[in-house]
Amino acid sequence: MLVHFTIPFLKKNKTNVMIALIQFVIIFVILQYVSALLLDQYSKRNELDQGIGANTWTIEAAIKNIKDIDGEGHLTWLNTQIDALNKQVSPQHVSYSYIDYNQRSNQGYSVLYVEKKLYDRLAERLRLDQAPYLYTNISNEKIQSIHIGKNDFKADQRFLMADTELIDSLTNGMLQNYILLPTDGFPYDNLSVQINMFIYDLDSQAFDSAQLLHQLNSLNPRYEYSISQTIDSSTSLLNYSINDFLSYIFIAIMALCLIMIGFIGFLLVQFYEEKRNVQLLRIMGASTIQMFALFFIRNSLIVLPAFTVASLIGYLSLRTQYADVWIAMFSWNVVGMIGLLLLATLPSFIKTIQLNLIDNH
Amino acid sequence: MCLIELVNITKVYRGKNVETKVFEGISFEIHVGDYIGLYGRSGSGKSTLLHILGLLDRPSSGTVKFKGTDIGQIKAHQFSQIRNEHIGFVFQDFRLIDELTIFENVEIPLILSKQKCSKAVREQKVMAVLSKLDIQDKRNSYPQELSGGQKQRVAIARALVNEPSLILADEPTGNLDEQAARNTMQILSELNKEGTTIIIVTHDPEVKKYTDKVIDMREIVAQM
Numbered sequence A: 001m002l003v004h005f006t007i008p009f010l011k012k013n014k015t016n017v018m019i020a021l022i023q024f025v026i027i028f029v030i031l032q033y034v035s036a037l038l039l040d041q042y043s044k045r046n047e048l049d050q051g052i053g054a055n056t057w058t059i060e061a062a063i064k065n066i067k068d069i070d071g072e073g074h075l076t077w078l079n080t081q082i083d084a085l086n087k088q089v090s091p092q093h094v095s096y097s098y099i100d101y102n103q104r105s106n107q108g109y110s111v112l113y114v115e116k117k118l119y120d121r122l123a124e125r126l127r128l129d130q131a132p133y134l135y136t137n138i139s140n141e142k143i144q145s146i147h148i149g150k151n152d153f154k155a156d157q158r159f160l161m162a163d164t165e166l167i168d169s170l171t172n173g174m175l176q177n178y179i180l181l182p183t184d185g186f187p188y189d190n191l192s193v194q195i196n197m198f199i200y201d202l203d204s205q206a207f208d209s210a211q212l213l214h215q216l217n218s219l220n221p222r223y224e225y226s227i228s229q230t231i232d233s234s235t236s237l238l239n240y241s242i243n244d245f246l247s248y249i250f251i252a253i254m255a256l257c258l259i260m261i262g263f264i265g266f267l268l269v270q271f272y273e274e275k276r277n278v279q280l281l282r283i284m285g286a287s288t289i290q291m292f293a294l295f296f297i298r299n300s301l302i303v304l305p306a307f308t309v310a311s312l313i314g315y316l317s318l319r320t321q322y323a324d325v326w327i328a329m330f331s332w333n334v335v336g337m338i339g340l341l342l343l344a345t346l347p348s349f350i351k352t353i354q355l356n357l358i359d360n361h
Numbered sequence B: 001m002c003l004i005e006l007v008n009i010t011k012v013y014r015g016k017n018v019e020t021k022v023f024e025g026i027s028f029e030i031h032v033g034d035y036i037g038l039y040g041r042s043g044s045g046k047s048t049l050l051h052i053l054g055l056l057d058r059p060s061s062g063t064v065k066f067k068g069t070d071i072g073q074i075k076a077h078q079f080s081q082i083r084n085e086h087i088g089f090v091f092q093d094f095r096l097i098d099e100l101t102i103f104e105n106v107e108i109p110l111i112l113s114k115q116k117c118s119k120a121v122r123e124q125k126v127m128a129v130l131s132k133l134d135i136q137d138k139r140n141s142y143p144q145e146l147s148g149g150q151k152q153r154v155a156i157a158r159a160l161v162n163e164p165s166l167i168l169a170d171e172p173t174g175n176l177d178e179q180a181a182r183n184t185m186q187i188l189s190e191l192n193k194e195g196t197t198i199i200i201v202t203h204d205p206e207v208k209k210y211t212d213k214v215i216d217m218r219e220i221v222a223q224m
């Protein structure tokens, strides 16, 4: 009965209802994009945590301006940066490795130098796994994931740890294989190597990533630094970057602000319109439960169609990109929608309870 | 028979900085079938008193008995049910809902009623009061399409539809011309003859011709 009561109100306020509908469609679309983004990040993180172990980070340096590639070698890591890094993150959590492509590649294999701490760590792992690994056709990302202690190897691949003498004795027969060597020194003298810097066994909360990146960037302006977790799974390259994460949080906050602005606008218009009628219905004996039902039904008639439209838009635009998280996202959005519905209804309801029924025109 | 009994009623509005004492120590009785005019200058507390009588507000102190029951003992949520079933309200500014048709406006108290009735019964009840007030042909119109007098008749129809024992009218003729005012007063008189208790707040000395009893705010305040 109350439903049939609310429809005339909506019909008579077509413009406002249309505005509210559009507002809610936008709100729900934003909600879907943000929750898809965050859920996607979350599931990536989970996968990464499982894939390479939690709390392991790679600091990558990407050249800022492609024109800067002038054939001259430039240092991706400067002494001052190493100092800055060690100031922020205790050296026991920092390590690095580098691949020497040039040194012996004409002999059919490359050497991967690993800093002593990391070498010991890997040796421990690999010894536990008993057989030495020999690794073929290795990609950069794959190397990184090996460095940080997770074996992502195929059954027939082996990774060999060796000392220099052993390498020499092995060089003849081997092609395209990497040999892992411990190193004690940072390769400042060799500009052609690509250095991979790691932070391991450290929660991202334990260091100020934004400040660290800012420092690294300002100390070496040729490069853009980023902190991420990377895994090379069989299907796709996963990358979880702290910079990205921070910007997602920023996006999420902006989106929330937008949602709140739209939402508060809706509430204000609603308040303005309904005060008189609410009072009248109360005078004629509407109970508080009936008032709540009335607001709830009225708001549902706006929110539910808007949610349906937004879900359709979301389904068509996000389905492929976020296929894995779509169901989870949709469930969260239903929860969000019900929350907004209650939130939209509550102020009117509280107002009704507080209402002083005396009104001198 | 006593419909409403007020014993030693005081009403004080407490604002943030100001305290307005409207009246103090008022006692009187309203009997079934009374037709009472409530007079007094602006700000003397007529509406305040009417709201207390209509269970829209509680007094600051004193006892209000409705049909023998002390309303101080009644839970607030039961007030709405009593209002819905026993009391009809009529206002100076009609207070119809612009978004609803005349029919729907009059139907509201039936929809809000705890005693659910079918659509057919509602239709029949609404049409009965609309016919009684001679506005049945306006059933599908909206309030803004009606004259002041017609709107007031719709408001009275709405007040009547649940067959209340008491009608409270706050300056019902205040916004009407002479003709429409007379018409409204005649309708209320007829209702009173049929047994409905009516209390009417007014400035209009003409109204005295219709009412049986007069309560003057000046006098009851002076009694204090």
Ligand SMILES: Nc1ncnc2c1ncn2[C@@H]1O[C@H](COP(=O)(O)OP(=O)(O)OP(=O)(O)O)[C@@H](O)[C@H]1O
Binding pocket: A356, A358, A360, B013, B014, B015, B020, B022, B040, B041, B042, B043, B044, B045, B046, B047, B048, B049
């Ligand atoms: N909600 C309220 N809060 C505070 N003071 C109020 C409130 N309602 C009324 N008053 C005060 O109570 C006094 C009586 O008001 P009331 O509305 O009962 O007067 P009235 O006799 O109906 O006047 P009028 O003839 O102008 O309608 C006035 O001084 C008014 O300012």
Ligand SMILES: [Mg+2]
Binding pocket: A360, B046, B047, B048, B170
């Ligand atoms: Mg008044």
